[in-house]
Amino acid sequence: MSKTIRKLISTTAVVVAVAMAGSAAAADVKLKASHQFPGGKGDARDEMVQIIAREAAAANVGLEIQVYPGASLFKPTEQWNAMVRGQLDISAFPLDYASGRHPQFSATLMPGLVKNHDHALRLNNSPFMEDIKKIINDAGVVVLADAWLAGGFASTKNCILGPDTMKGQVTRAAGPAFEQMLAGAGASVSSMPSSEIYTGLQT
Missing domain, CATH: 3.40.190.170 (Bacterial extracellular solute-binding protein, family 7)
Structure with a gap:
């Protein structure tokens, strides 16, 4: 070859x-x-x-x-x-x-x-x-x-229903555009690969 x-x-x-x-x-x-x-x-x-x-x-x-x-x-x-x-x-x-x-x-x-x-x-x-x-x-x-894999929002505090429920939450997204959207809704962004999310939710 x-x-x-x-x-x-x-x-x-x-x-x-x-x-x-x-x-x-x-x-x-x-x-x-x-x-x-x-x-x-x-x-x-x-x-x-x-x-x-x-x-x-x-x-x-x-x-x-x-x-x-x-x-x-x-x-x-x-x-x-x-x-x-x-x-x-x-x-x-x-x-x-x-x-x-x-x-x-x-x-x-x-x-x-x-x-x-x-x-x-x-x-x-x-x-x-x-x-x-x-x-x-x-x-x-x-x-x-x-x-294309299904995704969703998860929180240890409350159900995520819309922008108002994102305020004050520490969130994670895979890329900068997604992070910008979350920050615009009032969330704090913590960057990490998806393989670390489970541990991140526990700490």
Whole structure:
């Protein structure tokens, strides 16, 4: 396999990417896959990557994918740069984590953007996503799969029903645009990857 596939990622709420820089003529190819989510515990985001690894192994084409879950290879916010630089082959992460380099990515994680599964399918083929994927491709990354995962607001104090119920709460969101919206509603923002939310709610 010569230097064909540069990098692959999936857009939207969770990104899956593959990068194969360099060459391997008639030899087995081993790719590194990284994500921040728990491994082997049924997490849908981990399972997305594990399916790719299993299918690659089952195809018996000399391709092995080693999955590194739980941010054991790269920190969550470092994965985009690692792919662009050819240090990482496959990743699953919220695309908004790369909004520091591409602010447009923040639009993929705003609340209310996707209403249901049918809407998500239409959005995947929309001019909006065409623009997002062009940015991804121009960075040397290719989309493997689109994934929109359901989300919601949770609080240890009171039910979140609207902007008024956000006032005074310490909140977390995945990206700067989302954080700006929460701050505008009167909340204090604590930045952390989603893998640390459970611990954050307990402390």
